Every structure is written in structure tokens, then in C-alpha cells.
Amino acid sequence: MPDLNKLNQAILEGDAKTAAAVTQEALDAGIDPSVLIQQHMVPAMDEVGRLYEAEEYFVPELLLAARAMKASLELLRPLLAASGAEPTGRVVIGTVKGDLHDIGKNLVGSMLEGGGFEVIDLGADVAPEKFIDAIQNRGAKIVCLSALLTVTMPSMKKTIEALEQAGVRQDVKVLVGGAPVTPQFATEIGADGYGETANAAVALARRFVQG
Amino acid sequence: MKRLLEWLHNGPLITDGAWGTELQRRGLEPGENPDPWNLSHPERVEQVARAYVDAGSRIILTNTFRANPISLPDCSPEQIAEINRAGVAISRRAAESTTAKVIASLGPSGKMLMAGEVTPEEITAAYTLQARACADAGADALLLETFSDPEEASLALAAARATGLPVIVSFVFDSGKNKDRTMMGATPEQVARRMEDEGAAAVGANCGLGPSGFPPISTRLRDACELPIWIKSNAGMPEIVGGEARYTLPPAEFASYLPALLDAGACFIGGCCGTNPDYIRALVEEMRRCA
Numbered sequence: 001m002p003d004l005n006k007l008n009q010a011i012l013e014g015d016a017k018t019a020a021a022v023t024q025e026a027l028d029a030g031i032d033p034s035v036l037i038q039q040h041m042v043p044a045m046d047e048v049g050r051l052y053e054a055e056e057y058f059v060p061e062l063l064l065a066a067r068a069m070k071a072s073l074e075l076l077r078p079l080l081a082a083s084g085a086e087p088t089g090r091v092v093i094g095t096v097k098g099d100l101h102d103i104g105k106n107l108v109g110s111m112l113e114g115g116g117f118e119v120i121d122l123g124a125d126v127a128p129e130k131f132i133d134a135i136q137n138r139g140a141k142i143v144c145l146s147a148l149l150t151v152t153m154p155s156m157k158k159t160i161e162a163l164e165q166a167g168v169r170q171d172v173k174v175l176v177g178g179a180p181v182t183p184q185f186a187t188e189i190g191a192d193g194y195g196e197t198a199n200a201a202v203a204l205a206r207r208f209v210q211g
Numbered sequence: 212m213k214r215l216l217e218w219l220h221n222g223p224l225i226t227d228g229a230w231g232t233e234l235q236r237r238g239l240e241p242g243e244n245p246d247p248w249n250l251s252h253p254e255r256v257e258q259v260a261r262a263y264v265d266a267g268s269r270i271i272l273t274n275t276f277r278a279n280p281i282s283l284p285d286c287s288p289e290q291i292a293e294i295n296r297a298g299v300a301i302s303r304r305a306a307e308s309t310t311a312k313v314i315a316s317l318g319p320s321g322k323m324l325m326a327g328e329v330t331p332e333e334i335t336a337a338y339t340l341q342a343r344a345c346a347d348a349g350a351d352a353l354l355l356e357t358f359s360d361p362e363e364a365s366l367a368l369a370a371a372r373a374t375g376l377p378v379i380v381s382f383v384f385d386s387g388k389n390k391d392r393t394m395m396g397a398t399p400e401q402v403a404r405r406m407e408d409e410g411a412a413a414v415g416a417n418c419g420l421g422p423s424g425f426p427p428i429s430t431r432l433r434d435a436c437e438l439p440i441w442i443k444s445n446a447g448m449p450e451i452v453g454g455e456a457r458y459t460l461p462p463a464e465f466a467s468y469l470p471a472l473l474d475a476g477a478c479f480i481g482g483c484c485g486t487n488p489d490y491i492r493a494l495v496e497e498m499r500r501c502a
Binding site: 106 | 282322387456
């Protein structure tokens with residue numbers, strides 16, 4: 001019986017090799033993938049997020065942990081798919097039109113993946129139509145919009161308006177974030193939530209899928 | 212580095228303030244990349260450079276912060292070199308017939324090496340191109356500013372040093388519980404030692420969270436290395452009003468931090484986001500008082 005605490009530890013330490021090895025051992029020993037995810041990987045990733053929010057972890061630790069989580073998830077996904085289990089949720093993420101900054105958006109994407117979400121990353125400078133396409137044709141239920149510049153924040157509003165015009169706004173939850181974005185601004189433009197940190201974004205996304 | 216020490220022979224020098232907001236006052240659209248203005252509106256860019264020289268800046272930068280192939284993916288290498296050469300030429304013209312020096316500004320790539328968004332080779336190629344163009348146009352030194360990742364700074368430093376010009380490297384410390392780490396978790400001591408080892412002519416801190424945080428960071432940089440210290444603080448933290456960033460710290464209050472910065476070993480002192488020529492005038496006045 002493999003020591004599953006090693007899996008938590010490997011994710012906390014960002015050790016992808018060990019995370020994958022322990023995951024494989026656990027699978028060989030017949031442990032249910034959803035037990036690995038729910039009881040070990042998600043709590044470990046939550047702890048990583050907590051440490052990042054407490055500013056004890058920095059971007060490198062966060063990225064390495066997300067990478068370890070991903071290495072483990074890659075082994076589990078085929079099994080989950082075969083058993084008919086759905087991912088936690090399907091998210092489409094992008095930096096809004098006119099804004100080329102993607103570091104924050106990529107961090108949120110990595111943390112969402114680490115949190116078990118399937119992430120469709122549209123990149124930076126994304127036109128509203130592309131978000132609409134991901135909702136209509138790829139089943140995204142959560143839309144994450146990022147902006148780093150005060151001057152591109154209005155693009156968030158335009159994107160939400162475009163979702164309304166396309167008739168898909170009520171099908172999804174819209175989350176916004178980025179350095180200049182505030183909770184008031186999120187409310188003003190009719191977003192469903194605002195994530196101050198990558199971790200907060202994951203927590204909100206989870207709340208959305210739980211209904 | 213010898214060149215910088217010669218400049219500092221008569222004491223610390225006041226540098227310049229922000230350019231982007233000054234260009235916006237002259238018609239640059241919010242969100243528009245200011246660097247191509249070196250070719251399309253050179254006279255307006257020169258007005259900004261002159262405003263700083265007139266305010267008493269002994270060192271002015273160039274409007275080239277984003278003029279690298281990673282930040283301007285739609286421009287050809289030749290266009291990017293031209294934007295950089297024009298940027299240096301504009302600042303040179305503004306500094307003409309004064310003793311002000313021109314240091315070319317090179318910002319970070321905006322991509323994260325560690326996440327695989329950009330390769331080390333791409334970083335090296337980008338800064339080789341930009342540094343070369345700035346050196347060819349007659350910059351007195353090169354400044355790598357607003358960096359967060361020591362790895363990226365290290366690659367950019369090596370590329371910039373190949374020009375033979377002195378290279379200053381300045382980081383943003385805005386993370387961690389005490390706001391004394393870069394986004395990547397690096398401390399002032401770590402970056403000071405590493406940049407010194409790798410041949411930087413000066414090391415520093417810019418942008419960040421307002422002037423009160425800078426004296427302790429300057430002290431730590433100074434204590435960790437032998438290099439001159441470069442400091443450019445924001446004018447406090449912006450308030451977001453109607454989706455627009457507004458810096459409300461008055462110039463006199465900004466300049467009141469100068470004695471503490473000098474005590475902390477800072478020898479190149481200017482302003483970052485939210486500052487303008489009034490802030491530089493206030494610094495110059497305060498410097499006279501300190502002398």
C-alpha cells in the first residue's frame with residue numbers, strides 16, 4: 001500500500017516526478033482515482049493556494065505545484081473519462097481584447113487545472129466572439145476574463161455585453177480578475193464574481209459548479 | 212561601472228520620472244504602446260524628454276521600454292531597431308548642450324520563462340537586438356528596469372553587456388508579506404549579489420508600492436553588494452477612479468523621502484509610475500536642501 005501522504009507532499013513541494021510515481025503506485029494498488037483527487041491532490045493544492053495567498057509561496061512554487069498536480073492528473077484523466085466521470089467543470093479563460101498581458105491569466109489557468117477543472121485557454125487579446133464560440137461549441141460553463149491595464153478594463157464590460165447579445169450569458173458564470181480590477185467594478189459590469197488572487201478564483205469557480 | 216562612478220563623482224544624481232502618462236497628456240491613446248511614437252510623433256516624445264531635462268534631471272531615459280521583439284510581435288526586427296535608435300536619438304537631442312546623460316530603458320518581456328511562455332534563446336535574442344540598437348544610437352548606458360525574474364534579468368544582462376556599455380538592472384519588489392520580494396520571490400540580497408556577480412554596473416528597485424518602501428530596500432541592496440544603487444519609486448499607490456489609475460501623492464511628500472533614500476545609499480534617484488516633471492523639480496529642490 002503506497003503512502004499517499006507522499007502525493008500531498010510532492011504537490012506541495014512541486015515535485016512532478018514523485019507525484020506521478022506515487023499516483024501510478026496508487027493506481028496499481030487499485031485505489032480509486034477520485035479518492036486520490038478528493039482526499040489528497042485537491043487538499044494539497046488548496047494548501048499551496050493558501051501559502052501563496054499568505055505570501056509564503058511565490059509564483060515559482062505555485063507553477064511547480066500546478067505542474068506536479070497536472071502530472072498526476074494526466075495519469076488519472078483517462079481512467080476518470082472511462083468511468084464516465086466529468087471534470088470538476090469546464091472553464092474558458094482569456095485576457096480581454098486589447099490587452100496582451102497573460103502572466104496573471106496563465107497563473108489562474110494553472111491553478112484551475114490544478115483544482116481539477118478542464119481549462120480552455122484562449123490566450124491574450126481575445127475577441128468576445130472567441131469566448132462565445134467556446135461556450136456554444138466547447139461546453140464552457142465558466143468564463144474567466146483577465147485585464148492588467150485600467151484602459152482595457154472596459155473590454156471586460158464589452159465582452160459580457162457580447163455574451164448577452166449572443167444569448168449565452170445566462171448559460172455561464174463570469175469571473176473577472178487582474179491588477180486594476182476591483183469587486184465594485186465586477187459588480188458594475190455585471191460579472192458573477194471577482195477573484196483577487198488565483199486561489200480566490202479557484203474557490204469561486206468551485207462554488208459556481210457546486211451550484 | 213567606471214563610467215557610472217565618474218558620473219557620481221560629485222554626488223548622487225536625480226534621474227527622470229514617468230513617460231507614459233506624459234505622452235498620454237500629449238495625445239497618446241490609453242493602452243496604446245508608446246514606443247512607436249518615436250517614429251510617428253518624435254516631437255512630442257522630445258517634449259517629454261526636454262521637460263525632464265528642464266526640471267533638472269541629470270539622467271534621462273528613453274521611450275523604448277517595450278521596444279523588444281517579444282513585446283512588439285507585429286514589428287519586424289528592423290522596425291524594432293529603428294524605434295530604439297529613434298528613441299535614443301530623441302533623448303540625445305533633448306540632452307544636447309546640457310550635461311544630462313541618456314540611459315536607454317529596456318523593460319521586461321512580459322512573458323514567464325518558467326511557465327515556458329518564452330525560451331531563454333528568445334530572451335537573449337530580444338535583448339541583443341534592443342541593446343545593440345540603443346548602443347548604436349549613442350546611449351550612455353543601458354537600464355533593464357521593472358524586472359521580476361532574476362533568470363530573465365540574467366539573460367538580458369548578458370545580452371546587454373555584449374554592447375560594452377554599463378548596464379543597470381532594476382527590479383520590482385512588491386510581493387511577500389513584507390513587500391520585499393519580487394513576484395518570483397527573489398529578495399534584494401539575492402538579486403544584488405547575482406547581478407553584481409554577473410557584471411551589472413548598478414542595481415536597483417523601481418515601481419513598487421510607493422516611496423516609503425524604498426529606503427529599506429535600498430539599504431538591503433547596498434549592504435549586499437558594492438554596486439551603486441538606482442531607485443525610482445511610484446508616486447504612491449494609485450486609486451482607481453472610473454477605471455482610471457490616479458496617483459495622489461503630492462510631489463513635496465514624494466520628495467520628502469529623499470534624505471532617507473540618500474542615507475540608504477541610493478545614488479540615482481527618480482520617479483516611476485505617476486510621477487512627472489513636478490516630482491523631479493521637488494526632488495532637485497530637496498537635494499539642494501540636503502547638500
